[in-house]
Amino acid sequence: MFRKEIKEQLLMFKNEAKAQAERACALAASPKEAELKDCVHRYVCAKFFLSPETDPERLLYNLACDSIEQAINMKIPIAKESETATTCGAAGSAAVKVALLMVALRKDFHVDIPSEKLAFIKNTNELGHIVFESMRP
Amino acid sequence: MIKNVMDVKLNVKPVFVMFAHKYYYEGPCRMAGGDALQPGFDTMVNGAIFNGTMEGMKFAMPDCINLMEPAYLETTCDWDIKDEYFEKLLADREEVDVYLASGAFGADQVFNEFAVRCKKPLAIVPDVWGPARAGGLYNLGVDLICEITWEDLIKKLVVMRAKKAIAQANLLLVTRFNYDLPVAGATDSFINLRDVTDRLGIHFRTVNAHEIIDQFHPLPEGGNYTTPGRVTPNITEEEIAELGTVADELLAGAEVKAIEKDMLINSLIAYKVIQKNMDLYDCSGAVIPCPDICSTRRINQEKFTFCLTHSLNLEQGIASACEYDVAAAVTQLAEIVLSGKAPYMGNTLPIISTDGRGINYQILKMITEEDMKEVGDLENLYVVYHSTPHRKFKGINEPNGSYALRHFAYDQKFGAVMRHNFNEDKGQVITFARFTGDLKRVLIGKGTIVKSVGYDLDNCNGGFIFQVEDQKKVYREQCRSGLHLPLVFGDYTEELKMLAESLGLEPVMV
Numbered sequence: 001m002f003r004k005e006i007k008e009q010l011l012m013f014k015n016e017a018k019a020q021a022e023r024a025c026a027l028a029a030s031p032k033e034a035e036l037k038d039c040v041h042r043y044v045c046a047k048f049f050l051s052p053e054t055d056p057e058r059l060l061y062n063l064a065c066d067s068i069e070q071a072i073n074m075k076i077p078i079a080k081e082s083e084t085a086t087t088c089g090a091a092g093s094a095a096v097k098v099a100l101l102m103v104a105l106r107k108d109f110h111v112d113i114p115s116e117k118l119a120f121i122k123n124t125n126e127l128g129h130i131v132f133e134s135m136r137p
Numbered sequence: 138m139i140k141n142v143m144d145v146k147l148n149v150k151p152v153f154v155m156f157a158h159k160y161y162y163e164g165p166c167r168m169a170g171g172d173a174l175q176p177g178f179d180t181m182v183n184g185a186i187f188n189g190t191m192e193g194m195k196f197a198m199p200d201c202i203n204l205m206e207p208a209y210l211e212t213t214c215d216w217d218i219k220d221e222y223f224e225k226l227l228a229d230r231e232e233v234d235v236y237l238a239s240g241a242f243g244a245d246q247v248f249n250e251f252a253v254r255c256k257k258p259l260a261i262v263p264d265v266w267g268p269a270r271a272g273g274l275y276n277l278g279v280d281l282i283c284e285i286t287w288e289d290l291i292k293k294l295v296v297m298r299a300k301k302a303i304a305q306a307n308l309l310l311v312t313r314f315n316y317d318l319p320v321a322g323a324t325d326s327f328i329n330l331r332d333v334t335d336r337l338g339i340h341f342r343t344v345n346a347h348e349i350i351d352q353f354h355p356l357p358e359g360g361n362y363t364t365p366g367r368v369t370p371n372i373t374e375e376e377i378a379e380l381g382t383v384a385d386e387l388l389a390g391a392e393v394k395a396i397e398k399d400m401l402i403n404s405l406i407a408y409k410v411i412q413k414n415m416d417l418y419d420c421s422g423a424v425i426p427c428p429d430i431c432s433t434r435r436i437n438q439e440k441f442t443f444c445l446t447h448s449l450n451l452e453q454g455i456a457s458a459c460e461y462d463v464a465a466a467v468t469q470l471a472e473i474v475l476s477g478k479a480p481y482m483g484n485t486l487p488i489i490s491t492d493g494r495g496i497n498y499q500i501l502k503m504i505t506e507e508d509m510k511e512v513g514d515l516e517n518l519y520v521v522y523h524s525t526p527h528r529k530f531k532g533i534n535e536p537n538g539s540y541a542l543r544h545f546a547y548d549q550k551f552g553a554v555m556r557h558n559f560n561e562d563k564g565q566v567i568t569f570a571r572f573t574g575d576l577k578r579v580l581i582g583k584g585t586i587v588k589s590v591g592y593d594l595d596n597c598n599g600g601f602i603f604q605v606e607d608q609k610k611v612y613r614e615q616c617r618s619g620l621h622l623p624l625v626f627g628d629y630t631e632e633l634k635m636l637a638e639s640l641g642l643e644p645v646m647v
Contacts, residue, residue, distance in 0.1 A: 061189030091182045091241075096173070098185035103172045115177030119184025 006074055009049075017046035021108035024131070028110070031135045037128030043108070044124045047101055049074065056125045060101070063124075064094035111135060139412065140421045142474045143454040143533065145302035147294055149260075150233040151194060151207035152226055154251060155183040156243030159213045166243075183211055183241070190239055190262060197287045201298050205233065212244045226251050233257055234301060235282070235294065240270055252279045258297065263290050296635040299474040304338025306421035306470055308456065308463065309414055313346040313429040321428035322460030325619035328574050330463065336576060337640060339467060342418035346430045352410045353439055370413040372406050380405040393541035395595065396553050400544060403441040404553035411446050415455070422456025424466045442545045442552030444597075447525040451479040454533045458482060459525065460621070464572045468579075468623045472570065475632045478532050482623040483523030483600050485569065487612050488512075503590040503598050512588050517608040519584060521569075521624065522591055522600030524554040530562065530626050543595050550595075559589035559601035567603060568629045569622040571615075572642070579637040580618040581630050582611055582647035611647045618645075 020043035024036055037056070044060070045052045048067035102118045105111070105127070111134045121127045157179035158167070172178060187209060198204055208226045212218075236255055239262040240248035252259050252274050260282035261270045271283040284290040314320050317330050327333050330341055348369070351361035356371040384401045388394050411423050425443045430436060443459065450457035454473050458466035465482045472480040503522060504512075512518060524545060528537035538557060545552025565586045572579050584603035591598035605611050615622065630646065637644035 059188060059192050061185050061192060064185070065189075091186055092189075094189060095182045095185035099178055099181035100172065102181045103175075103178065115180040119181045120188065121184070122188055 009074065013046045013049055017043050017108070020046065024109050024135075028135050031132055033129065033132045036132045036135065037125060040105070040109075040128035040131050041124040043105065044101065044127065047104065048097075056128075057123050059122055060098050060124070060127070061094055064097040064101070067097060068093055105131070109135075138419055139415050139455065140305065140307065140419050141454050142302040142306055142421050142456075142470055143477065145298065145305060145474070146201055146203040147298035147301055148203050148205055148232050148234045149198070149294065150205040150229070150236050151191065152236050152238040152251070153183075153187050153190070153207060153209045154226070154238065154240045154244045154248040155179075155186070155209070155211045156241040157183060157211050157213055159215065180211065186239070186241075193287070194237065194262075197291060199291065199295065202291075202294055205229065210244075210247065212247050214243065216246065218247055218250070222247055223251060223254055227255060230255065230257070235260055235297060237262060242269070245273075249273060249277065252281075253277050258282060260284075260290060260293070263287050292632065293635070295475065296632055296639060299471060299632070299636050300639055302421075302474045303467070303470050306338075306456075307340045307342050307419055308466055309411070309418055309420040309423040310341050310343045310461075310463070311346050311349055311411075311423065311425045311430075312343055312461075313426060313433065316341075316343065317463075319426040319429050319461035322426055323458075323462030323465065323619070323621065325574050326462050326464040327467075327572075327576060329576070332576055333463070333467065337467065339470075341463075342420055344414055344418075346426070346433070347435070349410060349414065350430075350433075350435050350439060352413075353406050353441075370410070370417055372410055372413075376409055377402070377406065380409060387542060390537070390540070391542040392539055392558070393543065393556070393593075395541070395543040397550065400440060400551045401445075401542065401553045403439060403551060404443075404445040407439075407441045407443055408446040408449050411443070411450070422458070422466050422470060423450060424458045424461055424463050426461035427459050429461065436552075437546075437549075440546075440549065440551035442524075442554070444524040444545060445553040445555065448527040448555045451481070451525065452527045452529040452533065454479065456480075457525070458621075458623075459523070462619075462621050464574055464619060465621045465623050467572050468570050471572075471633065471636055472568070472623060472625045472629065473533075475636065476568075476625045476627055476629050477534065478625045478627065479527055479529035480623045480625045481521070481523075481526060481530070481600075482621045483521040483525070484620055485519060485521045485615070485622040486620075487608050488518040488520050488602065503594060503600075504588075504602070508588055508590070512602055515587060515604060517605050518587065518602055519605055519608065519611065520590060520600060520602045521622070522598055523621075524597045524599055526555050526557040526599045528555070528557070530557065541592060543599075545596055547595060554595070554597075554599065556592050556599040557589075558592050559586055560592075561589075562586045562601075562626070563588070565626055566628050567624045567626055568633065569624040570633050571618045571622050573618050576642070578618070578643040578645050579633065580614050580622065580645045580647065581633045581637070582622075583628055583630050605647070607647070614645050614647050 020039045024039040041056045042052045049070045236259045258280045267283040348363045351363050352371040360366045447457040456466040456469040469480045541556040544550040568583050570581045584605040586603050588602040634644040
């Protein structure tokens with residue numbers, strides 16, 4: 001893959017994640033769970049450079065592993081991100097990636113979900129549900 | 138209830154002792170920047186580690202491991218340490234066989250105290266940070282398992298499960314004269330069964346041979362001759378009728394049917410009575426003397442042998458040894474639980490082919506001249522033969538293998554024996570072993586099947602020729618171990634070696 005193509009693909013993923021977050025925020029006034037789950041799933045897939053066809057029941061940790069594989073395949077420079085996100089507990093890249101995703105989701109979806117709740121979310125289905133719960137008036 | 142060692146599971150308790158920073162700050166213990174410094178970030182990392190590790194554990198663990206509900210604890214940079222932490226981590230300690238622990242940098246104080254308090258083997262979740270987690274625990278005397286890969290760790294757990302299963306086993310001993318050793322037969326077995334109980338955990342349940350044989354008929358009014366007035370687990374009329382159906386099925390599936398149905402039923406009655414006694418005494422295996430009982434002439438009177446009992450027991454993962462060879466039965470328990478396959482025991486002897494004169498007559502008559510030509514050029518040969526082959530060499534849960542049914546007694550044609558054509562298994566690697574009678578060593582070796590022997594012979598002659606790496610080395614060590622070397626298909630030498638070491642015995646590798 002040429003550098004230009006990689007850039008275009010990255011931009012596409014970035015725009016898709018942004019679009020899904022905006023779509024979810026637009027639903028905030030009267031959120032519907034199925035639609036929000038779809039937004040969250042597509043958002044996570046875009047953030048992880050994965051196809052939206054990915055199984056929404058697949059463990060987030062495994063999605064993060066897939067994402068790292070994908071980034072390596074696409075020759076995406078991921079070193080910088082992991083350099084600033086390592087913890088002194090020597091956590092692996094996948095666990096850190098999941099945590100970074102949660103931080104980004106809170107910001108992009110304008111939701112305030114406690115870390116303790118987000119920590120044990122297993123998949124995008126559960127994540128969509130908890131986002132729905134927090135948006136519900 | 139018959140206690141099958143295959144049903145024993147190792148209870149493994151996952152424990153996570155994690156760490157989270159409570160505040161935003163930088164300094165020499167913070168290797169992060171940006172969002173990763175914010176409160177709550179470590180908690181989310183910890184959660185992802187928990188989810189990912191549990192997923193990995195479930196994937197990696199074999200069926201013989203019971204993965205218990207995990208315990209999770211997050212400590213903080215307040216360096217808080219409370220009794221309730223240990224109450225949580227040690228809640229179901231009595232059921233735990235091994236803790237499988239993941240600890241984070243920063244949580245060391247709590248992690249280490251938990252490791253000392255648990256007083257159980259503690260395995261560290263495999264990763265390259267083992268030295269950081271484990272080094273200090275060794276100094277604290279923790280019974281530690283620290284492996285670099287899941288594969289290595291699981292091998293250790295499988296061996297621990299074997300040790301647990303053996304320690305919980307009871308063996309039924311059918312005796313005529315002595316408790317420890319027979320008068321004739323496996324006089325190379327354990328010289329002190331009390332020592333076996335003390336060191337391996339196995340308990341023994343003794344039943345007199347005459348009382349057992351009295352149970353081969355429905356209980357008469359007033360009880361058996363040897364136990365008048367007592368209720369004993371005699372065979373019933375209904376069970377005899379059921380055994381008729383079993384006999385029909387066995388005969389239908391046999392490639393060769395060289396035994397009459399009524400003689401087959403006689404041997405099946407012996408099997409059923411032994412099973413009923415194992416059930417009564419919660420046993421995982423049976424040990425029966427051949428010569429000691431044979432000389433009572435009651436076997437001749439009842440027209441049966443125990444050979445088929447051993448074959449059918451072994452097929453179910455139940456140890457079953459002839460010649461009152463308790464050491465062979467204990468070896469079988471180890472092989473069953475480590476391999477999931479049914480073992481085979483027999484006289485195991487070298488074939489001396491250098492000058493053509495060393496082969497003893499009994500072996501020679503089992504090997505045709507034509508077959509000898511096939512193996513004549515090979516060196517380092519051994520032969521194993523007896524009358525307890527079965528249908529489960531490839532695995533207790535695998536489909537039945539092929540077999541023949543023959544008889545033991547040449548003249549009267551009683552005593553059902555199974556045969557297997559080991560020519561179907563040429564090239565198959567086998568592992569043989571034996572706990573020594575002084576309970577100091579375990580002989581462990583492997584070989585490769587070369588040729589079936591005795592398939593068409595009656596009596597105690599079914600087995601195969603196999604090739605070892607160094608015949609003389611095997612022989613010298615075998616002379617310090619014993620005649621019967623129970624074997625299983627496959628290479629389990631490493632697992633047996635680890636088991637021997639964990640039992641405090643010297644593994645003798647040949």
